[in-house]
Amino acid sequence: MAASQTPSAAVLQERDLPVVRIDARRGWLALDLAELWAYRELLYFFVWRDIKVRYKQTIIGAAWAILQPVLTMLVFSLFFGRLAKIPSGGLPYPIFYYCALLPWMYFAAAMQAATNVVVEQQRVITKVYFPRVVLPISSVLSGLLDFAISFVVFAAMMVYYHIVPTRAVVWLPAFTLLAILTALGVGLWLSALNALYRDVRYVLPFLVQFWMFASPVAYPSSLVPERWRWFYGLNPMAGVIEGFRWALTGHGDPPGALLAASSAAVGLLVLGGLIYYHAVEGKIADVV
């Protein structure tokens, strides 16, 4: 019965069918753009699921995306600003801190989500094929909604403090992209590590905290001596945060050297991440 060739099987044969070859050899980079494009709908649905689930599960939902940066901003303004008198370059403290917290909160959340995604999605990973790199990309992208929501608050603050954006604001998308790439780069490394070594997740909160103090969130990068600035810029978030402050308020100089160093660092981070992720990728289904 089933073994007989039906006419439609012959039809199927004549069409040009995609050929998949499976063997032990593999390339060295986890990014096959053509394949990623073919799986764009899956990426979309992963992002969509993350967002849907997050906003269904938390009772306060979108309010959380606002409360978190606002409360942190208040605490920072009070302790680092009013009490410690950290220089803000003439900006009101709330603006000074909120500008930094916008990209920082996004980065911290996106990077943590990306780190955990491979372990969280292990059921899917062991049952279905898709380019695995879709996972960290999706968790980095789904954090953007929270980012957009917290931006609304910033717009209100701008009005309140009578700050008018300058032409520098056109650079904002570029800095946002840099933040996304940084989160992705770190996420690629950590999610692969997390799949292999499960205690990575315990290190993560500490890493996030440590990284925050290594970035100009609570203080301006101008506190760092001039000749060490490029080295400081190797932390990509330094370039991103100073970039945000400059693009949103127009205060100060564009963070040139810092930004160049940060961009270069992000490039290496993402490239290295793609290579490492790909090296681990093959083992993930056998390990998780």
Place this chain on the structure above:
Amino acid sequence: MSRPAIHVESLCKSYRVGERERYFALRDVLMRLVTSPFRRSPQGSSDILWALRDVTFDVQPGEVVGLIGRNGAGKTTLLKILSRITHPTSGFAELHGRVGSLLEVGTGFHPELTGRENMYLSGTILGMSKREIDRKFDEIVAFAEIEKFLDTPLKHFSTGMQMRLAFAVAAHLEPEILFVDEVLAVGDIEFQKKCLGKMQEVSNSGRTIVFVSHQMNQIRRLCGRVLWIDGGRVREQGPTGAVVASYETASLLPGNTTDGRTTCFRKWSIGGEDNVVRDGLREVVFHFQLRLEAPVSQGHFGIAILSDSGSVLAGWGFDNLDIPDGDQEIVLRVPFLPLRPGAYSLTCSIFDRGNNLTGGRLLEQWYALPTLVVDTPPLSHPQDRWAGVFNIPAEIEVESMSRKV
């Protein structure tokens, strides 16, 4: 011969022993670096387990191939390599066509999302496009029978409903090549039948299917050819009937399954040969060998044939038996046994001094091994194979009523 849809050549896969279960802690790796930086990691010295060894086979387009073998034989590993979830250690495979794999029912389901949302999510994960799901939406919903619950979160679904939804989504995948791993064993009997029907429909539409199952009845119904994997190698491949029969004979040998725990019954056969009924319309002769410690007087011998769902299809009882002690053989002749092809269980009992109703003493109730296999050709329409229980020949005539007036 045409170009195969699946070509597998010398495929091997090895795991380091324990790799599957163990995960390392970064802590351990760092400690090892600190304490003994020059020693090689222990991975190099651990044992290698070959999950697949030198597996070679072809599947022609439109063929439905069954993959059978004991647990741990390597069936799932093979499917995982072919669906690109894991990589082979050596060898290669070539697939011609879009590939869908169904290794689990409900892959990607999320309990917080509604039935409708999960349909889209799971469908996309399995490889469907959104447009494809849009198009088949009503069909999937009807198949799953969940119309009323489309907008209810999945966590409020019963397990059966979840399974139905999951299978409904998966069954509407339309790749050229489909890998299916033991997923039909879900839901109630009715739904299983529906799934089997759907699978048959899919295979008739010219798709190539590789199907793993432990249920030989499903294999018999769906597959034209079978690959028997044993210890990571292809032990036998060929037409379904022959391979399944030798698999069942090998895995259900009386020696290793009764493990000496029977008290009376030793073994059984049909015509003193094997456990297969090859012609259900002729006399079938069952031989039961038993060894009695003491003679049976005025005893009872009963035998029943059960379907895979456990219902009794036929049963016979014989009273007033006097059997001397020692090795004995009971020969049961049945003039015909027109059962549909498949595997059936056989159970027999023997009582001393009476039967089950008159308070006789039960000497043994034996669930006979190997199981009874009916391997007869379908009598008329090929799809009759699994319609009902009986394989009874039938003919029809069409007579025009209009001329007879």
